[in-house]
Amino acid sequence: MAMQPIIEAHDLRKDFGALKAVDGISFSIMPGEVYGFLGPNGAGKTTTMKMIECVSPRTAGDLTVFGLDVDNNPREIKRWLGVVPQDTNLDSDFSCIQNLITYARYFGIMGEEARRKATDLLDFVQLSEKRDVLIEKLSGGMKRRLILARALVNSPRLLILDEPTIGLDPQARHLMWEKLKALQTAGNTIVLTTHYLEEAERLCDRLVIMDQGKILVEGTPADLVRQHAGAEIVEVDHSPDVVSCLEKMGVRFEVFGDIVQVFSDHPKEVATRLLSTCNPGKVFVRRGSLEDVFLSLTGRALRD
Amino acid sequence: MYFSLSPGERSGIDMIPLPTTSSWKVWRRNADVFFKTYLVNFLPPVIEPVLYLLALGYGLGMFVGEIDGIPYVHYIAPALLAVSMMNSSFFECTYSSFVRMYYQKTFDAMISTPLSIEDVIAGELLWGATRSLIYTSAMLVVLIAFGVISLPSSLLVIPFSFLAGLLFSGIGMCFTAISPGIDTLNYPAYLFITPMLLFSGTFFPLSVLPPVLQTAALAILPLAQAVIIARSMTLATLSPLFIYSMAWIAIATTMFFFLSIHLMKRRLVV
Ligand SMILES: Nc1ncnc2c1ncn2[C@@H]1O[C@H](COP(=O)(O)OP(=O)(O)O)[C@@H](O)[C@H]1O
Numbered sequence: 258m259a260m261q262p263i264i265e266a267h268d269l270r271k272d273f274g275a276l277k278a279v280d281g282i283s284f285s286i287m288p289g290e291v292y293g294f295l296g297p298n299g300a301g302k303t304t305t306m307k308m309i310e311c312v313s314p315r316t317a318g319d320l321t322v323f324g325l326d327v328d329n330n331p332r333e334i335k336r337w338l339g340v341v342p343q344d345t346n347l348d349s350d351f352s353c354i355q356n357l358i359t360y361a362r363y364f365g366i367m368g369e370e371a372r373r374k375a376t377d378l379l380d381f382v383q384l385s386e387k388r389d390v391l392i393e394k395l396s397g398g399m400k401r402r403l404i405l406a407r408a409l410v411n412s413p414r415l416l417i418l419d420e421p422t423i424g425l426d427p428q429a430r431h432l433m434w435e436k437l438k439a440l441q442t443a444g445n446t447i448v449l450t451t452h453y454l455e456e457a458e459r460l461c462d463r464l465v466i467m468d469q470g471k472i473l474v475e476g477t478p479a480d481l482v483r484q485h486a487g488a489e490i491v492e493v494d495h496s497p498d499v500v501s502c503l504e505k506m507g508v509r510f511e512v513f514g515d516i517v518q519v520f521s522d523h524p525k526e527v528a529t530r531l532l533s534t535c536n537p538g539k540v541f542v543r544r545g546s547l548e549d550v551f552l553s554l555t556g557r558a559l560r561d
Numbered sequence: 562m563y564f565s566l567s568p569g570e571r572s573g574i575d576m577i578p579l580p581t582t583s584s585w586k587v588w589r590r591n592a593d594v595f596f597k598t599y600l601v602n603f604l605p606p607v608i609e610p611v612l613y614l615l616a617l618g619y620g621l622g623m624f625v626g627e628i629d630g631i632p633y634v635h636y637i638a639p640a641l642l643a644v645s646m647m648n649s650s651f652f653e654c655t656y657s658s659f660v661r662m663y664y665q666k667t668f669d670a671m672i673s674t675p676l677s678i679e680d681v682i683a684g685e686l687l688w689g690a691t692r693s694l695i696y697t698s699a700m701l702v703v704l705i706a707f708g709v710i711s712l713p714s715s716l717l718v719i720p721f722s723f724l725a726g727l728l729f730s731g732i733g734m735c736f737t738a739i740s741p742g743i744d745t746l747n748y749p750a751y752l753f754i755t756p757m758l759l760f761s762g763t764f765f766p767l768s769v770l771p772p773v774l775q776t777a778a779l780a781i782l783p784l785a786q787a788v789i790i791a792r793s794m795t796l797a798t799l800s801p802l803f804i805y806s807m808a809w810i811a812i813a814t815t816m817f818f819f820l821s822i823h824l825m826k827r828r829l830v831v
């Protein structure tokens with residue numbers, strides 16, 4: 258029997274008035290996958306997550322989670338979802354442990370079981386010492402970890418993480434990654450959005466890059482890099498000599514400020530020819546990254 | 562296989578906001594917060610009536626003497642109870658609910674769980690009604706201690722305070738649902754609650770007003786109904802308007818309960 262997708266979307270749309278926030282996207286996510294949504298601000302990632310979470314009704318298209326339609330079965334679907342929202346919405350009237358216990362009750366988990374789960378999860382996200390501390394006394398990283406613990410309180414079959422590491426310092430981000438890796442290894446299906454490309458590259462089995470409500474590309478991080486950036490990229494200091502040289506060579510290149518990036522299947526040859534004939538400044542050959550894919554697909558113009 | 566309707570086909574089911582028994586989980590969340598600081602919370606309903614009884618009942622009462630053959634302090638005691646029902650629930654479901662909805666994003670967190678928005682709002686309304694019951698009961702004890710209300714009929718005020726609390730919660734929640742910001746909640750607070758506090762047969766009988774205003778007050782002011790009922794209970798004398806006011810409250814409570822859920826849904830589900 259073929260495995261059923263955990264989430265399946267077909268021509269999914271969401272309009273806010275005249276704005277097409279999600280403009281006809283299709284994807285399917287299989288059990289055990291870590292699936293990423295990348296894109297600049299306003300791409301429609303959060304809107305897509307909210308439709309999957311059954312809190313924002315779609316405008317058109319098909320969307321099923323666990324094989325159930327999101328409009329008709331929100332309660333059944335939400336029972337098995339763990340959600341880390343983009344905006345921290347911990348209950349500021351409560352301490353850490355009370356947050357987890359109260360949230361567990363919303364799922365019908367109560368009494369000793371709720372207390373045990375809350376204690377275990379605080380341990381998992383390394384917040385046992387903050388057990389009885391009020392939310393306002395936590396650092397940003399601690400809050401995000403507590404939200405992760407909260408999302409796990411109902412032993413979800415699907416985790417949805419909307420920018421799980423937003424605003425965190427590198428230490429806090431690495432700790433979050435470690436926790437997500439552990440969940441991945443345990444076989445969880447995870448959907449996450451991010452605009453940290455390193456995060457996507459590390460965590461995602463497959464990902465899409467979205468912009469202006471549409472999916473631009475889908476694939477594994479490695480495939481996307483190979484197809485859209487090349488395995489290796491030559492970077493050279495910008496000068497008129499270098500540019501005319503590259504034009505003569507007939508290779509594809511782009512100028513970004515005082516750096517020229519050359520995309521070629523033979524990066525080492527390009528670098529050698531540059532050094533021997535064009536009198537360049539510094540020349541680097543480096544591995545292509547998701548960041549190159551992202552920037553080449555979505556452009557460098559600032560979004561906010 | 563599963564059956565699915567396309568969004569366009571979603572029928573009238575969406576229009577009728579039906580909460581479920583899961584609402585108690587929302588109620589419980591608010592109760593837990595309340596009882597964390599219950600000493601602070603219990604101070605106002607105990608101190609307030611003492612101040613009013615001393616200042617108005619005995620102070621002003623010296624000059625007023627009796628109204629309709631009833632000592633003034635006995636006359637205003639049920640009004641204090643009705644006002645407490647109104648304030649404790651109305652302000653809970655306006656400013657406090659607005660903070661939870663808008664600033665703390667508590668509702669957003671709740672609807673990511675199996676709770677629906679209908680459950681959440683119903684839980685808030687039931688909690689508002691419960692607060693009315695708690696405060697009014699505390700105040701009742703003080704009034705009994707002062708010997709200004711009849712027993713045992715006054716004990717009926719306790720269940721009634723829940724019903725009246727549910728009414729004022731529903732009215733408050735409607736304002737919360739349409740208020741752009743927390744400041745605009747001052748409008749209903751000052752333009753609706755404060756005048757109602759004075760012109761509902763609370764501290765002077767409606768009969769001294771011009772007939773048009775009398776009729777208007779009896780027709781539209783929820784607090785006027787609550788005062789009539791509470792006064793019947795604390796004086797152990799059935800008002801001729803008792804049945805009318807009860808029916809008025811029952812109908813209005815049902816209406817505002819569902820209207821407020823509907824308006825909140827419209828605001829929050831986008
Ligand atoms: N409730 C809303 N009302 C109107 N527009 C919205 C609403 N939510 C999101 N948008 C708009 O939809 C677009 C996509 O937003 P969002 O999904 O939050 O993007 P992302 O998460 O990728 O940054 C943006 O242009 C945003 O301004």
Ligand SMILES: [Mg+2]
Pocket residue numbers: 302303304343419
């Ligand atoms: Mg977002």
